[in-house]
Amino acid sequence: MDILPIKSQRDYRKVLKEIEGLMMAKRNTPEGDRLDVLVTLVEAWERKHYPMDLPDPVEAIKYHMDQNGLQPRDLIPFIGSRNRVHEVLNRRRSLTLKMIWRLHEGLGIPAESLIKMGQEQGQAA
Known part of the structure; x- marks a missing residue:
C-alpha cells in the first residue's frame, strides 16, 4: 500500500477523489484499509488547514x-x-x-x- 502524505491542495483533491471511489470498500480488505488510512490523512490535513472555532x-x-x-x-x-x-x-x-x-x-x-x-x-x- 503506497500512500504519500498530503502536501498541497492538489494532493488533497486527489485523495478526496480516491476516497470517493473507495466508499463502498468492505472493512478488513485491502481497499477498506486503504480507505481508513486515506481518511485519517484527510482529517489531519483538514484539521491543520481548515480549523473550526468552537461556538460562542x-x-x-x-x-x-x-x-x-x-x-x-x-x-x-x-x-x-x-x-x-x-x-x-x-x-x-x-x-x-x-x-x-x-x-x-x-x-x-x-x-x-x-x-x-x-x-x-x-x-x-
Whole structure:
C-alpha cells in the first residue's frame, strides 16, 4: 500500500477523489484499509488547514436548546433563576464555573464550548 502524505491542495483533491471511489470498500480488505488510512490523512490535513472555532457559549446553549426542544425555563436547574437564565441568554451575565459544570454534566454541552471567551473578552485593550 503506497500512500504519500498530503502536501498541497492538489494532493488533497486527489485523495478526496480516491476516497470517493473507495466508499463502498468492505472493512478488513485491502481497499477498506486503504480507505481508513486515506481518511485519517484527510482529517489531519483538514484539521491543520481548515480549523473550526468552537461556538460562542451562548450560541452553544441556544443550539442545544433548539436541538432538544428546551425552553429557557428548562435551564433553571443549571443556571439559576428565570431572570438569571434570561440574563445569560441575552449576554448580560457571564457563565460562572458552577453554571458551566452543571450545563456540561446535566445537558451534555461540551465544556470547551462553554468556557470559550467571547470576542470582546479575548481582545487586548
